[in-house]
Amino acid sequence: MAQEVKxxxxxxxxxxxGEEDKVEVVSVGKMYEEDGAVCVSYEEMTDENETGIVHxxxxxxxxxxxxxxxxxxxxxxxxxxxxxxxxxxxxxxxxIGELEVSIFTKQIEREQMSNGFRLVxxxxxxxxxxxxxxxxxxxxxxx
Numbered sequence: 237m238a239q240e241v242k243x244x245x246x247x248x249x250x251x252x253x254g255e256e257d258k259v260e261v262v263s264v265g266k267m268y269e270e271d272g273a274v275c276v277s278y279e280e281m282t283d284e285n286e287t288g289i290v291h292x293x294x295x296x297x298x299x300x301x302x303x304x305x306x307x308x309x310x311x312x313x314x315x316x317x318x319x320x321x322x323x324x325x326x327x328x329x330x331x332i333g334e335l336e337v338s339i340f341t342k343q344i345e346r347e348q349m350s351n352g353f354r355l356v357x358x359x360x361x362x363x364x365x366x367x368x369x370x371x372x373x374x375x376x377x378x379x
């Protein structure tokens with residue numbers, strides 16, 4: 237049975253010149269178990285800066301023992317897989333085309349809490365075989 241949860245996702249990308257880009261998303265979603273994985277589905281709103289049009293992106297966070305998946309559906313789509321000390325590859329689909337994405341996961345930390353869990357991902361991000369940034373994502377899921 238799905239439980240309603242609150243998500244707080246804090247991300248930071250450190251680009252080549254040391255420039256930092258921070259983002260924070262707070263949303264509500266549903267948490268449930270499926271095939272031995274803890275799944276959290278949630279939506280986030282994105283807007284196009286110049287037009288002001290708001291788009292809904294549907295997300296699925298799938299946490300297993302030694303792997304995390306993030307599946308995004310909407311105007312931009314991706315299926316990112318994080319496995320410690322491994323590179324994984326995917327395509328990031330946008331309205332103007334696809335980008336090849338490589339994710340090298342340095343570390344996954346999972347902390348169980350009485351009312352949910354906290355997940356920390358550290359990884360390097362490459363697009364079209366070019367290093368883009370070092371990323372840190374801190375996700376808290378609470379009932």
